[in-house]
Amino acid sequence: MGRLFAVEIVYRGIFQKTLAKNISRTIVLAAHQEGKPGISFGRYGDSPERNGIPAKNFAIVATDDVTLEEGMAKYEPQEVDITIAVDDTLAKGVESWAWYGLQPINRLLKPGGTLIVTSKEPPETLIAMAHRKECPYRLAIVKGIPSFSGLWVYKDDHTDVRILGAIAKLLPELVSLESVQKAILAEWNDPLKVTSAARSYERISTVTVEPHQGNPEEPYRFELPKWWEMREGIAIPSIPRGGAIQDPESQAMGGYRPERNPTFKKFTTRTMRPVVDFETCIKCTLCWLQCPDSCFDVTPDGLYDANMEACCGCGVCEAVCPVPNCVTMVNEVAFCDNASQWEMWKKDKESYRKWLEQKIEHRPERSHGFRYRGQYEEQIPAMIESGGE
Amino acid sequence: MAQMGAAIEQPVEHTALITGSEAIAVACKLADVDVITAYPIRPYDTVMQYVAKLVANGELDCEYIVAESEHSQFEIVKHASAVGARVFCGSSGVGWMYAFEALTVTPALRIPMVAMVGNRALDDPGAFGVEHNDALAVRDLGWQLVWVDTAQEALDTALIAYRVAEDRRVFLPCAISCDGAFLTHSQALVKIPPQETVDAFLPRYNRGDLLLHPDNPITVAPQANEDWLMEIRRQNAAAMERAHDVILEAYAQFERIFGRRYGNPFFEEYETADADVVLVGMGTLSTPVKVAIRQMRKEGKRVGFVRVRWFRPFAAVELARTLGRFAAVGIVDRDFSFGSPYLSGVLATEVRAAMYPAVRRPPLLSFICGLGGREVTVPDVRRMTDLVYQAADGKQQASTQWIGLRE
Numbered sequence: 001m002g003r004l005f006a007v008e009i010v011y012r013g014i015f016q017k018t019l020a021k022n023i024s025r026t027i028v029l030a031a032h033q034e035g036k037p038g039i040s041f042g043r044y045g046d047s048p049e050r051n052g053i054p055a056k057n058f059a060i061v062a063t064d065d066v067t068l069e070e071g072m073a074k075y076e077p078q079e080v081d082i083t084i085a086v087d088d089t090l091a092k093g094v095e096s097w098a099w100y101g102l103q104p105i106n107r108l109l110k111p112g113g114t115l116i117v118t119s120k121e122p123p124e125t126l127i128a129m130a131h132r133k134e135c136p137y138r139l140a141i142v143k144g145i146p147s148f149s150g151l152w153v154y155k156d157d158h159t160d161v162r163i164l165g166a167i168a169k170l171l172p173e174l175v176s177l178e179s180v181q182k183a184i185l186a187e188w189n190d191p192l193k194v195t196s197a198a199r200s201y202e203r204i205s206t207v208t209v210e211p212h213q214g215n216p217e218e219p220y221r222f223e224l225p226k227w228w229e230m231r232e233g234i235a236i237p238s239i240p241r242g243g244a245i246q247d248p249e250s251q252a253m254g255g256y257r258p259e260r261n262p263t264f265k266k267f268t269t270r271t272m273r274p275v276v277d278f279e280t281c282i283k284c285t286l287c288w289l290q291c292p293d294s295c296f297d298v299t300p301d302g303l304y305d306a307n308m309e310a311c312c313g314c315g316v317c318e319a320v321c322p323v324p325n326c327v328t329m330v331n332e333v334a335f336c337d338n339a340s341q342w343e344m345w346k347k348d349k350e351s352y353r354k355w356l357e358q359k360i361e362h363r364p365e366r367s368h369g370f371r372y373r374g375q376y377e378e379q380i381p382a383m384i385e386s387g388g389e
Numbered sequence: 390m391a392q393m394g395a396a397i398e399q400p401v402e403h404t405a406l407i408t409g410s411e412a413i414a415v416a417c418k419l420a421d422v423d424v425i426t427a428y429p430i431r432p433y434d435t436v437m438q439y440v441a442k443l444v445a446n447g448e449l450d451c452e453y454i455v456a457e458s459e460h461s462q463f464e465i466v467k468h469a470s471a472v473g474a475r476v477f478c479g480s481s482g483v484g485w486m487y488a489f490e491a492l493t494v495t496p497a498l499r500i501p502m503v504a505m506v507g508n509r510a511l512d513d514p515g516a517f518g519v520e521h522n523d524a525l526a527v528r529d530l531g532w533q534l535v536w537v538d539t540a541q542e543a544l545d546t547a548l549i550a551y552r553v554a555e556d557r558r559v560f561l562p563c564a565i566s567c568d569g570a571f572l573t574h575s576q577a578l579v580k581i582p583p584q585e586t587v588d589a590f591l592p593r594y595n596r597g598d599l600l601l602h603p604d605n606p607i608t609v610a611p612q613a614n615e616d617w618l619m620e621i622r623r624q625n626a627a628a629m630e631r632a633h634d635v636i637l638e639a640y641a642q643f644e645r646i647f648g649r650r651y652g653n654p655f656f657e658e659y660e661t662a663d664a665d666v667v668l669v670g671m672g673t674l675s676t677p678v679k680v681a682i683r684q685m686r687k688e689g690k691r692v693g694f695v696r697v698r699w700f701r702p703f704a705a706v707e708l709a710r711t712l713g714r715f716a717a718v719g720i721v722d723r724d725f726s727f728g729s730p731y732l733s734g735v736l737a738t739e740v741r742a743a744m745y746p747a748v749r750r751p752p753l754l755s756f757i758c759g760l761g762g763r764e765v766t767v768p769d770v771r772r773m774t775d776l777v778y779q780a781a782d783g784k785q786q787a788s789t790q791w792i793g794l795r796e
Contacts (some may be wrong), residue, residue, distance in 0.1 A: 044612045075615070100612060227620035232562065232628070233599045233619055234613070235500035238606035 002063030006077040013053035019149040020057040027059035028184035044096030052095040052269040079106045081243035087146040088119035089332040095268045100222035104131035111135035130212035138206040157383035158196040165200030214354040254300030270313030272329040285318035296377040330363040334389040400583030409572035412540040414439035416547030419587040423474035424452045426462040430484035432573035433507035459484045460660015463491035470500045482509030496531025502562040511762040520570040521724040533563040534700040536671040539651035558631045571673035655704035657696040664693030666777045671757035681770035705743035713749035717781035731788035752780040758792040
């Protein structure tokens with residue numbers, strides 16, 4: 001029996017669908033340069049046509065055809081040598097269309113496997129975002145902002161080849177740099193991309209993440225019922241109505257919080273979150289009304305608190321808020337929990353003001369796609385350059 | 390005297406000269422169906438005409454909706470049933486096929502719809518006559534399928550179908566197949582039971598915890614992936630399995646309340662007690678077969694007939710035990726299954742599968758006959774019987790033979 005390799009590429013639905021497919025394909029094509037057979041596929045149950053939803057691609061490579069069969073006809077492998085997150089906010093975990101519950105980003109990693117993340121953040125930030133794992137693994141960072149290459153646009157910022165170069169360094173038994181370069185040239189016929197891969201190969205380094213490091217939270221789970229436990233007729237009970245919530249200061253009950261699905265939360269779709277200035281809110285109701293996910297809780301004092309268990313980070317609240325800077329979208333990497341902003345504000349308004357100012361001041365640029373015409377043209381040289389840092 | 394005046398009149402049964410289609414319409418009235426949808430196609434359209442007449446005459450109070458296609462026709466009643474309405478629907482031939490998507494989701498959602506299929510050949514060529522391939526097309530999907538051969542049986546079976554389909558242990562749709570022309574367009578004397586008798590037999594439809602209603606907030610038919618499908622299918626398999634006993638119960642109750650006896654609900658046996666060989670078939674071909682059997686018995690041939698009523702659920706164990714008693718069996722299909730094992734009909738394939746585990750497995754012959762409404766004649770039946778006798782004597786012959794074909 002030969003050796004089986006598995007690489008998982010976790011990406012954001014629609015925005016990075018083509019990027020993930022290209023990475024996955026080129027791994028297989030590069031391995032094929034060395035005579036290794038392989039397959040490339042997206043996780044079938046995912047719904048990568050939904051904005052931002054976590055989804056997966058896999059490249060399975062083996063040293064021979066018989067061994068490859070061990071990795072075929074599966075929705076996903078039991079374990080992988082490498083997990084790639086092409087958006088650093090995915091380090092917080094993955095709740096896809098395809099299963100129930102939250103999967104840690106490092107869940108499928110073999111002991112000693114490598115998590116590659118594209119990010120501008122330092123390792124400490126990413127380690128804190130990922131759930132703890134029972135065995136050590138390696139973290140490698142390919143420096144850059146999350147790339148965008150979905151259904152209609154391919155932003156050719158070399159994220160694809162820089163990741164491929166990193167793989168050649170981190171797992172040379174899978175593919176050599178030479179094979180990666182041959183595959184890149186065959187796919188894109190672009191010598192500059194070949195150079196980017198080589199630079200990434202030279203510069204990539206790893207840190208080891210120990211079992212005591214990372215987010216200690218237990219990810220929420222869901223037990224699938226037995227056939228005779230399920231209601232018949234494909235009927236599922238609705239989520240019950242919500243009710244009043246308690247003011248942490250006065251203990252008064254009031255307002256309204258809808259009950260929400262405890263096992264399908266969707267917040268890992270989020271790459272940015274709203275922060276709210278409760279001092280300037282005029283209680284106009286627009287954010288609450290327009291939020292497509294009903295994520296705003298009405299507080300007993302008539303304010304609107306974006307519930308971070310339910311927010312998908314679409315930014316509609318920021319767009320409809322009539323008060324300047326009352327609702328501001330901030331990159332999700334700036335946060336380490338889903339705590340209520342309103343409760344924080346109620347408990348200590350002065351520290352909340354400072355927290356808010358600091359979050360807004362340092363909010364890293366975050367958008368899906370581009371905010372203005374020409375932004376890509378500005379970003380692409382910077383990204384290619386960062387490969388040569 | 391006051392007491393005399395208030396004396397309760399005994400419910401009276403009366404007799405009417407009606408077609409099989411009209412008998413089904415009368416059953417709808419007696420079952421007090423709430424929502425009926427229609428879209429014309431021959432021969433089913435006779436039912437919608439009779440239903441329309443009952444509504445127009447004020448004899449039947451229901452929502453009567455003529456849809457713009459069969460697909461909508463079946464979708465509308467599916468939804469009406471989900472909110473608690475007793476429903477009726479029906480079609481024929483390619484009309485039934487046009488509703489196919491709705492036909493697949495109806496059993497999946499455990500909708501106890503009762504439908505009448507006026508069996509008709511599938512296009513092309515366009516033909517009005519009977520073939521059973523239309524109803525049989527849904528045989529793997531969770532529909533209960535029953536064939537009847539007289540207008541009386543059509544009426545009675547429709548009432549039984551509501552009772553079985555709407556039983557909480559089942560909650561599966563039921564299609565009653567009526568052969569085009571011979572049953573749908575032919576008037577016969579039918580005993581129409583009084584309303585009180587039907588009310589005593591047929592409880593109200595209670596959708597229980599599956600009722601779509603604001604007081605019972607549920608979501609029905611969400612998107613589900615491979616984590617759920619097998620469990621959902623297994624539930625439907627269990628419901629179809631339970632239907633077998635629910636059918637037995639319903640016929641026993643029917644006999645007790647109506648005083649009319651059908652014996653074994655799943656198949657009728659005619660002159661089988663001492664038979665050497667039997668024919669097996671469904672629907673109105675029972676008429677020429679029975680006539681021919683009476684002729685042949687006068688000539689000393691001990692021939693019997695087994696008429697399958699319930700095709701789904703299929704009473705495999707009982708049927709295999711029964712057919713094992715004979716020296717040879719001929720299965721008469723008013724349908725075809727191109728490329729099937731031994732190139733035979735659907736019923737023959739099912740019977741063969743049912744016989745496999747049986748201890749006694751007599752030779753089986755498959756006959757394709759009466760397609761597109763071609764008459765199955767008494768000489769046809771005699772010819773098939775002769776071939777079955779030859780099989781009993783060990784003569785090798787083709788597994789499947791076409792009878793009544795110009796050749």
